[in-house]
Amino acid sequence: MVQEATSSAAEANPVSTELRGKILLVTVDNPPVNALGVAVRRGLMAAIEAADANPAVGAVLIVGAGRNFIAGADIREFGLPPQPPLLTEVCSRIEASRKPVIAAIHGAALGGGLEVALGAHYRIAVASAKLGLPEVALGLLPGAGGTQRAPRLVGAAAALDIILSGRHVGAAEALKLGLIDRVAQSDDTLAEGLAYAQELLAAQAGPRRSRDAQALADRATAQAAIDAARADVQKKQRHLFSPHKIVEAVQAALDKPFDEALKLERQFFMQCLDSPQRAGLIHAFFAEREVAKVPEAAAAQPRPFKTIGVVGGGTMGAGIAVAALDAGLPVTMVERDQVSIDRGRANVEKVYDGLVAKGRMTVEGQAAVMARFTGSTDYAAFKDVDLVIEAVFEDIEVKKAVFAELDRVCKPGAVLATNTSYLDIDAIAASISRPQDVIGLHFFSPANIMKLLEIVVPAKVSADVVATAFELAKKLKKVPVRAGVCDGFIGNRILAVYRQAADYLMEDGASPYEIDAAVREFGYPMGPFQVSDLAGGDIGWATRKRKAATRNPAARYVQIADRICERGWFGQKTQRGWYQYPQGSRSGQQDPEVLAIVDAERQRAGITPRSFSSDEIIRRYMAAMINEGANVVHQRIALRPLDVDVTFLYGYGFPRFRGGPMKYADMVGLDKVLADIREFAKEDPLFWQPSPLLVQLVEEGKNFESLNKAAA
Secondary structure, three states, rough: EOOOOOOOOHHHHEEEEEEEOEEEEEEOOOOOOEEEEEHHHHHHHHHEEEHOOOOOOOOEEEEEEOOEEOEEEEEEEEEOOOOOOHHHHHHHHHHHOOEEEEEOOEEEEEEEEHHHHOOOOOEEEEEOEEEEOOHHHHHOOOOOHHHHHHHHHHHHHHHHHHHHHHOOOOOOHHHHOOOOOOEEOOHHHHHHHHHHHHHHOOOOOOOOOHHOOOOOOOHHHHHHHHHHHHHHHHHHHHOOOHHHHHHHHHHHHHHHHHHHHHHHHHHHHHHHHOHHHHHHHHHHHHHHHOOOOOOOHHOOOOOOOOEEEEEEOOOHHHHHHHHHHOOOOOOOEEEHHHHHHHHHHHHHHHHHHHHHHHOOOOOHHHHHHHHEEEEEOOOHHOOOOOOEOOOOOOOOHHHHHHHHHHHHHHOOOOOOEEEOOOOOOOHHHHHOOOHHHEEEEOOOOOOOOOOOEEEOEEEEEEEHHHHHHHHHHHHHHOOEEEEEEEOOEEEEEEEHHHHHHHHHHHHHHOOOOHHHHHHHHOOOOOOOHHHHHHHHHHHHHHHHHHHHHHHOOOOOOHHHHHHHHHHOOOEEHOOOOEEEOOOHHOOEEEHHHHHHHHHHHHHHOOOOOOOOHHHHHHHHHHHHHHHHHHHHHHOOOOOOEHHHHHHHHHHOOHHHOOHHHHHHHHOOOHHHHHHHHHHHHHEEEOOOOOOOOHHHHHOOOHHHEEEEEEHH
């Protein structure tokens, strides 16, 4: 984990020492999270040196002040010349101490914080502590001995699971694995740590170094675990750089003496640090933090909410209800008749039935959650609800009718939200007497799983309603992105454009299967035609028909998808779409009849097909995405380029290691992207119109990141 320390006062003297009998108490106090800045590293090094030199010291106890033991490295030092001592040197010096060193852990011991604890000789943690090595999320690996000491302590399989997943490990599991030696009996970290140190002194326990631990002694078992991890990484994370290096580092732990393997770990860490993927992942990490910083949240306090209403019990409405129930909120669902409300309840229960079947929830737990769910066919059930989310059919007249009922029955000050994916929320708000209370909450399906929540801000909404929406997102553990009102908002508006580019590529000569393969190779989990089959081709077809009347007659329109839908081939739910899904298979097979339809449509349009390389496919696909992303920022539909990035990272499967489409554009070079667009415009000047913002940034020698910084 990386954290930023902000207290200049703490930086002056963030590590203090105090002799308690024969125990040297070493306290790390570097608010807000005890990040491992250079002053902390120097303080820890000096404390161990002093302990070894002082005959009055029998043992050393390291504790953290505040909420955490040590929450990770200081992000401000990334990209700067390394300042001694390096953390690997600090951990090695702790481990080399001639006096036993005990780490007493509370709160977070993450990344470098856990590596410090692994350098200690004994570890005790309070029950609520969280331990982990999450560097992989930033395109890195534990670079201060984590890939060497952890496998020696807990074995290759457990260490690889912890490091490759980046997950947090609770104290009970850490004890079971052997990552710590004891779970404290109380939450008083200092008292428990001192007592443990006294016990070790009484037993005359000496240093017990992690480097000498024997969990890798069964070489065959360790090698099997490494081989399994290597195969899993190749299958699931083949595009990523750091997971492969993590496996190599653990292999070195098995094959080489500790000091030699530690040097290799450092080499691998530096290779990760120099990787473009690290830049993309760091950007994603900070962009997720920044999206919640919106003007309305700064200007107003959220309205209090304790109860949620949901209109509609279909897939989306049920998913929203589950998300709210999971957050501990009571939910009232309204449907048009008893059959529909029974179906809505069943849709909600089905999610929890699955958790019970997997052993992730007890029957009693399910009953307790469902006790907070109420179903009704009467809108009057919403009379005391604080926040209502409408999730009915995507038709503006249907939604206006729902909002008329909400306007009639809901109490003054209730927040009224629509889950529309495309429609004009200003028009919905204008149709009732309280437009200031209306906001868009665009959840992504399945709503209880997908992290993205587009918060769509209509013209007349009150600032405190926007703040409430962001507070709801926090409560639901969603990643919120502020969006302005337009057809499709941020994500679906941009999607429509790059999907057009994919359709043009297909009509011009690339098969849908070649396009999907190129997009997967770029790092997406699925290509656009696979996504269409998963979502249902009828959804896009309905949108195209809705927009037909306003379509520019001079614009190119590819009819291939319409021909597919006219046959009733809507994707996985009909066992046929762009791909075939025999016997309900989730894995699609290429369909010769689809290719015949594509060929026929090319002939009808008078197009002679040509071949496209994967690189050419991606250049067009990404140029369309980036250009429309620039338009969305230029028109203030998105506040900053990073809002576009977060939308695509969390809602559309954009490869995280590339940072998002706007960050990717910066890494490629905006001048190159603009040159591509101008080249493609020779074929179709109407579609390939460079965004004014993109042109401006290139002319000024700036990039999208400059706009993020300007808005910070």
